Amino acid sequence: MNPAQSDPDQEIPLTPAVFHILLALADGEKHGYAIMKEVESVTDGAVRMGPGTLYGSIKRMLKAGMIRESDERPDPELDDARRRYYELTGYGRRVLEAEAQRLAQAVRVARRKNALGGATTTGG
Amino acid sequence: MSNSERIYRLFLTLYPREHRRHYEELMVTHFRDQLKEARRERAVLHLWLRTLIDVVTTVPLEHMQSAGMHYVYPWSEVLLAILPTSVLLFLPPQSDQIERFVLLGLGLIYLAIVVVYRSQDRPAAWVLPILGLAGTYSVFWVFSVLLGEWRWGGEYIPFPLVYLLPAGIVVLTRSIRDGNRLTLVLFGILMATSPGVYLLQGEGSLAAGGALEVPALFLLAAALGLPFASRYGFLGTLFMVGSAQMAIEFTIDPSLQIRFDGWPRLLSLLNLGTTLIIIPFLTLRARSGLGRVLAFLLPLATCLLLLIVLPPLIYTYSPYTAGHVDTAGLVERAIYLTNYAVQILVGMAFALTLYGTNRKDDLRASRINN
Numbered sequence: 001m002n003p004a005q006s007d008p009d010q011e012i013p014l015t016p017a018v019f020h021i022l023l024a025l026a027d028g029e030k031h032g033y034a035i036m037k038e039v040e041s042v043t044d045g046a047v048r049m050g051p052g053t054l055y056g057s058i059k060r061m062l063k064a065g066m067i068r069e070s071d072e073r074p075d076p077e078l079d080d081a082r083r084r085y086y087e088l089t090g091y092g093r094r095v096l097e098a099e100a101q102r103l104a105q106a107v108r109v110a111r112r113k114n115a116l117g118g119a120t121t122t123g124g
Numbered sequence: 125m126s127n128s129e130r131i132y133r134l135f136l137t138l139y140p141r142e143h144r145r146h147y148e149e150l151m152v153t154h155f156r157d158q159l160k161e162a163r164r165e166r167a168v169l170h171l172w173l174r175t176l177i178d179v180v181t182t183v184p185l186e187h188m189q190s191a192g193m194h195y196v197y198p199w200s201e202v203l204l205a206i207l208p209t210s211v212l213l214f215l216p217p218q219s220d221q222i223e224r225f226v227l228l229g230l231g232l233i234y235l236a237i238v239v240v241y242r243s244q245d246r247p248a249a250w251v252l253p254i255l256g257l258a259g260t261y262s263v264f265w266v267f268s269v270l271l272g273e274w275r276w277g278g279e280y281i282p283f284p285l286v287y288l289l290p291a292g293i294v295v296l297t298r299s300i301r302d303g304n305r306l307t308l309v310l311f312g313i314l315m316a317t318s319p320g321v322y323l324l325q326g327e328g329s330l331a332a333g334g335a336l337e338v339p340a341l342f343l344l345a346a347a348l349g350l351p352f353a354s355r356y357g358f359l360g361t362l363f364m365v366g367s368a369q370m371a372i373e374f375t376i377d378p379s380l381q382i383r384f385d386g387w388p389r390l391l392s393l394l395n396l397g398t399t400l401i402i403i404p405f406l407t408l409r410a411r412s413g414l415g416r417v418l419a420f421l422l423p424l425a426t427c428l429l430l431l432i433v434l435p436p437l438i439y440t441y442s443p444y445t446a447g448h449v450d451t452a453g454l455v456e457r458a459i460y461l462t463n464y465a466v467q468i469l470v471g472m473a474f475a476l477t478l479y480g481t482n483r484k485d486d487l488r489a490s491r492i493n494n
Contacts, residue, residue, distance in 0.1 A: 032150055032153075032154050033153070033154050033157045033158075036154070048174060049178075050174055050175055050177070050178025050179075050182075051147075051150075051151035051152075051154040051155050051158075051175075051178065052139075052151070052178040052179055052181070052182030052183070052186075053178055053181070053182055054154065055143075055147040055150060055151055055154075056143075056182050056185060056186055058147075059143070059146070059147065060189075083150075083153065084150060
């Protein structure tokens with residue numbers, strides 16, 4: 001089936017690695033190492049993906065149609081090795097939104113039951 | 125190229141070829157970037173620790189998924205496969221404790237295979253011979269400890285290896301489609317496990333009634349498997365083989381001494397009945413006319429042959445009549461060797477037949493796609 005016509009709910013729940021990769025790509029295309037750095041940064045180092053985890057997840061996401069390869073070119077900030085860049089597809093964005101909504105719903109329930117402990121939360 | 129990078133490249137050879145073809149250079153570049161950063165932070169050891177964990181956890185996953193992604197057996201098939209096992213596990217206690225352990229061991233192996241298959245995306249074929257071999261030796265070891273006897277020596281060690289031959293052929297024959305390759309490897313595992321536990325019953329398979337029973341079992345398995353394997357999948361075939369084995373265990377094996385008495389008799393008839401009911405049911409689902417005929421007649425004829433014709437012949441003409449044989453006799457040796465030969469030939473014939481079936485299916489599919 002064409003991913004564009006697929007129901008994003010069939011991918012839910014996502015593995016942490018897939019969710020973080022989608023999140024990392026939400027604000028633009030990135031290559032593998034930049035994805036890993038972004039994930040490490042936003043999780044304060046709690047999620048560190050090795051090459052096996054990262055490219056295994058990328059392979060499955062490409063196959064599922066959540067992301068696509070955008071281009072191959074050097075990263076001027078690192079060195080002159082050619083790098084493959086990835087970007088979200090429309091389907092990938094819908095999957096990300098569906099998962100984020102699922103997690104937001106879980107957080108709402110947790111907050112209502114005072115299960116967040118000392119965690120600081122914002123919004124309503 | 126640094127030594128760390130060389131070592132990492134060595135680790136990458138553990139991944140499936142297809143995965144390496146697409147991602148090897150990207151993964152090396154990624155590792156190189158991590159290494160530069162780790163050197164700046166003096167955390168190379170920490171990086172290696174994380175990398176080793178990454179390799180150990182992702183290599184099996186990639187192998188499992190390289191055999192076919194996102195395939196999970198439906199629960200209906202799983203329940204069918206578990207049925208014979210359930211009968212095994214809930215048997216009333218046997219008079220002989222050894223037999224109880226043997227049957228329990230067989231049941232647990234069936235269950236383990238089913239659980240592994242249900243819990244994973246379809247595993248790679250190479251996993252199964254290893255699983256079968258490990259299962260066989262585990263059963264050997266556990267029974268040896270439980271019975272206080274050590275039976276690893278001499279002829280017993282290579283025994284399970286012989287039965288892995290058909291499985292090995294299939295795994296090496298990469299052109300067989302995944303589903304059927306796995307079905308066939310299952311037969312390798314059954315071949316690897318069953319004689320192993322028979323050996324534990326007494327002084328070799330012959331004393332346990334295995335010399336005639338085991339090849340008969342595999343003939344039945346092959347007869348059942350041929351029409352079912354390519355049509356109904358791995359677990360459907362597992363169910364058929366399990367049922368057939370149960371039917372034989374509780375009806376014609378004199379060494380078990382539980383023929384036609386009380387509960388075992390009922391279980392035995394129940395199992396046989398289920399087999400004979402399931403066969404027509406599946407026959408209706410066969411795609412071709414020939415498939416229907418084979419699906420119905422072959423297992424039925426084999427069951428009838430085994431249950432009605434063979435037992436009297438066995439009791440009349442075979443060297444074992446009450447579970448005891450002259451293990452030094454020429455007849456015993458001849459039967460023993462025939463046992464080996466028949467099982468290997470059946471496995472190989474089964475492999476070749478499935479291979480031919482799949483080639484035809486693939487050719488048909490490619491014609492349709494073109």
